[in-house]
Each structure stands twice: as C-alpha cells, then as structure tokens.
Amino acid sequence: MIFMHIRTRFAPSPTGFIHLGNLRSALYPWAFARHNKGDFILRIEDTDLERSSQEAVDVIIEGMAWLGLDLDEGPIYQMQRIDRYREVVKQMLDSGLAYPCYMSEEELNTLRDQQMANKEKPRYNGLWRPEPGKTLPPVPDGVSPVIRFKNPIGGSVIWNDAVKGQIEISNDELDDLVIARPDGTPTYNFCVVIDDMDMNITHVIRGDDHVNNTPRQINIMKALGGTPPVYAHLPTVLNDAGEKMSKRNGAMSVRDYQKAGYLPEAILNYLARLGWSHGDAEVFTKEQFVDWFDLESLGRSPAQHNPEKLLWLNHQYIQNSDPVNLAVSTKPFAHEMGIDTETGPDFVQVVSLLKDRANTLIEIAEGAKLFYLPAPNLSVEQIKENIAEAVIPALKDLVEAIASSTPTKEAYAAVFKQILAKYQIKMPALAMPVRYALFATTQTPAIDSVLVVLGKEEAVKRLSKVIQ
Numbered sequence: 001m002i003f004m005h006i007r008t009r010f011a012p013s014p015t016g017f018i019h020l021g022n023l024r025s026a027l028y029p030w031a032f033a034r035h036n037k038g039d040f041i042l043r044i045e046d047t048d049l050e051r052s053s054q055e056a057v058d059v060i061i062e063g064m065a066w067l068g069l070d071l072d073e074g075p076i077y078q079m080q081r082i083d084r085y086r087e088v089v090k091q092m093l094d095s096g097l098a099y100p101c102y103m104s105e106e107e108l109n110t111l112r113d114q115q116m117a118n119k120e121k122p123r124y125n126g127l128w129r130p131e132p133g134k135t136l137p138p139v140p141d142g143v144s145p146v147i148r149f150k151n152p153i154g155g156s157v158i159w160n161d162a163v164k165g166q167i168e169i170s171n172d173e174l175d176d177l178v179i180a181r182p183d184g185t186p187t188y189n190f191c192v193v194i195d196d197m198d199m200n201i202t203h204v205i206r207g208d209d210h211v212n213n214t215p216r217q218i219n220i221m222k223a224l225g226g227t228p229p230v231y232a233h234l235p236t237v238l239n240d241a242g243e244k245m246s247k248r249n250g251a252m253s254v255r256d257y258q259k260a261g262y263l264p265e266a267i268l269n270y271l272a273r274l275g276w277s278h279g280d281a282e283v284f285t286k287e288q289f290v291d292w293f294d295l296e297s298l299g300r301s302p303a304q305h306n307p308e309k310l311l312w313l314n315h316q317y318i319q320n321s322d323p324v325n326l327a328v329s330t331k332p333f334a335h336e337m338g339i340d341t342e343t344g345p346d347f348v349q350v351v352s353l354l355k356d357r358a359n360t361l362i363e364i365a366e367g368a369k370l371f372y373l374p375a376p377n378l379s380v381e382q383i384k385e386n387i388a389e390a391v392i393p394a395l396k397d398l399v400e401a402i403a404s405s406t407p408t409k410e411a412y413a414a415v416f417k418q419i420l421a422k423y424q425i426k427m428p429a430l431a432m433p434v435r436y437a438l439f440a441t442t443q444t445p446a447i448d449s450v451l452v453v454l455g456k457e458e459a460v461k462r463l464s465k466v467i468q
C-alpha cells in the first residue's frame with residue numbers, strides 16, 4: 001500500500017447563521033485527520049462578498065477553538081487567493097481547457113425558455129465552444145465574456161463516495177460550467193477545485209448538499225491533471241421536528257450553547273454521534289473518538305438533532321467532571337449572576353455539592369447562589385410560621401451538637417440521626433426548619449452536605465438566631 005499523508009479541510013462559507021449542525025462538518029474531517037496523523041485545514045470560502053460576514057467567521061473560528069478542533073493550516077481566505085484563481089483561468093484559456101462565451105443573459109434566457117417549452121432540461125448549448133472545424137459566431141463588440149470550462153462530452157463521472165457508495169453522473173447532464181464571470185471573478189465550484197488541488201486535500205468530507213457539485217469538480221480537477229480526493233458526503237442534520245436546521249426554526253450556534261452552560265466536551269461527544277457511531281458507545285472522550293473515527297461508520301440517513309440527549313450528555317459530563325475544573329468553568333456564570341465566589345464558602349466545594357444534579361453550568365451557578373447570599377433576616381412572624389414551636393428543643397440540641405461535632409458530612413449525619421431518635425421525629429420535621437433557618441427556603445441539597453459547605457460557624461450563627 002502506498003503511504004498517503006491524509007489532508008482534510010473544513011471549508012465553510014461564512015454566510016448567515018452558523019448553527020451547531022454546521023460544525024459537524026468540521027468535526028469529522030478534523031477527527032479523520034487526527035486519527036490518521038494527517039493535517040486539518042480551515043478554508044474560509046468568502047467569495048460571496050454580499051453574504052459573507054466577519055461575524056460568521058468569528059463564530060466559526062471561536063466555535064472550533066472552544067471544541068478543541070485545532071488546525072494545522074489556516075484559516076485560509078479564498079478572497080486572498082483571487083490572483084491564483086485568475087492565473088489558472090488564464091492557463092486554462094491558453095491550453096484550450098476553457099473558452100470565452102459571449103452569450104448574453106437575454107440569449108441564455110431565450111434558450112432556456114425554448115428548452116423548457118420542448119420539455120428539455122435547460123442547459124447551455126455550447127454555442128461558443130470551440131471544436132475542430134467549427135466556425136464560431138463573430139465576437140460581439142463591447143461584451144465581456146464569461147469563461148466556460150470545456151466539460152468532456154460523452155462518458156460519465158464515477159466516484160465511490162465513502163458514505164453514499166458509487167455515484168455515476170453522465171457527462172451529458174453537465175453543461176460547460178462558468179468558471180469566471182464577465183468581471184473576471186472566479187466562480188464557487190472552480191475555486192473549490194483549485195484550492196483542493198493546491199492544498200493537496202486527500203479527503204473531502206462535507207455536507208451532501210454538494211453531491212451535485214462533485215462531478216463538475218472532478219471533471220475540472222482531472223482536466224488540470226489532478227487526482228480527485230476521496231469524497232464523503234454527509235447526510236443533513238435535521239432539527240428535532242425533522243426539518244432542515246435553520247435559525248428560523250430554533251437552531252442554536254455553538255456560542256449559544258456555550259452561553260447556556262454546556263461543556264465543550266459534551267457538545268463534541270454529541271456532534272460526534274450525530275451521524276457517526278461506534279458500536280453502542282454513547283459517552284466517550286475526545287481521544288476515544290479520534291481513536292475510533294472512520295469513514296465506514298458514518299451514517300447514511302439524515303441525523304436528527306435531539307436537545308434532550310444533548311442535555312443528558314451535558315449532565316453526564318458535568319457529573320463526571322473534576323470539581324476543580326468544573327468550578328473554573330462555572331465561575332463566569334456565577335459572576336454574571338452577581339455571585340462573589342471569593343467571599344463565602346469554598347466555591348469548589350459548592351460546585352462539588354451541586355454537580356450531580358445539574359444539567360448545565362447555569363444550573364450549578366443558580367444553585368450556588370444560596371451559599372453566597374447574605375444570611376436571611378427572618379422576622380418573628382416568619383420564624384413562627386415556618387418553624388414549629390415543638391421542634392425548637394430539638395433544634396437547640398442540634399445546634400449544640402453541631403458546634404461540637406467534626407465538620408464532616410458523616411459526623412453531621414450521625415448528629416441528625418441521634419436527635420431524630422431522641423425526639424422521635426422524622427427527618428423532614430427537623431431538616432425543613434433547619435433549611436429555613438439557614439436560607440429562608442426549604443429547597444436545598446442534602447442538609448448534612450449543606451452544613452459542611454456553609455461552614456460550621458456560619459451554620460451555628462444562623463441556627464442560633466431562630467432558637468432564642
């Protein structure tokens with residue numbers, strides 16, 4: 001077997017809204033390159049000046065960095081390669097691979113109407129295509145021509161798509177593609193070919209909305225003496241309602257997920273499974289993903305976005321995260337909510353306590369609020385209403401026992417057990433008033449852990465206020 005240095009690329013057009021599904025087209029070529037110790041390149045296809053925006057470029061670059069999709073080359077902007085495309089157009093004209101076509105827009109429209117009326121497929125009729133022995137029409141004055149590629153006549157284009165299997169398109173279906181506009185600017189399909197060739201791309205992994213472009217691209221590449229790469233066309237990602245993902249029907253960008261408190265590891269894992277599988281593995285590390293990734297296991301039918309599954313995965317990652325790292329990721333969310341994590345209980349401990357029940361970093365930060373709010377200033381009425389007179393003796397005992405206990409979850413649990421037995425009451429009868437005394441709410445995580453995190457001194461101080 002000949003050793004092949006694998007080179008893949010992600011070639012987004014920075015137009016419109018970049019949603020999560022779009023980044024899947026970055027993840028797979030990245031994983032394929034990493035798996036094969038090859039190179040991964042980012043190419044920004046920004047030749048559509050009207051629709052391209054810096055904002056979209058930023059979303060792409062930030063999103064990839066956040067997910068850890070590192071680059072070996074790029075970002076390469078097509079707009080900076082215009083001279084190169086023009087140079088190839090010229091070479092193709094000189095070598096007869098392309099020709100100027102002076103057919104006006106109007107003539108093209110008339111042609112199309114005639115073809116439609118005859119129930120034929122509308123296509124350019126080759127009027128200006130030079131052939132041996134053919135006389136071309138006289139060149140009209142003052143008309144700038146488009147440049148067309150001389151597509152092969154007869155035969156067909158065949159490629160073995162790594163996802164879709166063998167695809168064959170007859171050359172009769174393809175007319176002579178415009179590769180440069182009258183003002184000399186190169187067209188989309190042409191730039192893609194020049195780039196894939198110049199960048200030595202070995203595997204093109206992209207959305208299947210490009211299947212129709214592929215035979216045209218292969219023909220141009222072959223005409224230029226290139227070897228077409230392996231193509232893997234990924235089925236679309238549908239939203240949870242089974243529609244094409246778009247901003248209008250609620251698709252979110254990677255940045256939106258970041259703001260909603262998702263972990264990049266969870267998003268990466270989720271995206272990986274959106275059209276690819278490895279046995280029944282659902283939760284795996286980035287390293288495992290790279291290790292396992294292959295084109296053979298790409299799905300053939302459209303993948304469907306499943307927000308519940310993503311949330312579930314995020315929960316898995318949060319639950320299994322190291323509390324120190326998780327605290328670092330959660331801090332910005334806490335600060336955003338006005339929590340001063342530097343004063344009050346140790347934030348790592350707070351996060352540790354909350355992580356098993358949280359689905360997002362926002363939920364952790366929300367839960368953390370409790371520990372950083374000032375001690376509640378309960379009125380006599382509030383105390384009366386929420387703390388039964390009968391439980392006061394038990395509370396008094398509890399405060400004393402806590403004050404002299406080792407400050408651990410286990411020791412506090414033993415203290416509670418002992419007092420419940422002494423007063424013949426059930427846990428909620430004691431825990432609820434304790435929660436209320438501590439925070440003016442009865443919604444908190446397990447009371448023994450809460451006492452540890454809040455700190456013995458602070459807990460005793462707050463409890464003492466309600467038993468006087």
Ligand code: GLU
Pocket residue numbers: 010011012013045192204205206207210
């Ligand atoms: N720029 C194209 C897009 O955003 C992708 C082109 C390609 O991957 O060949 O859909």
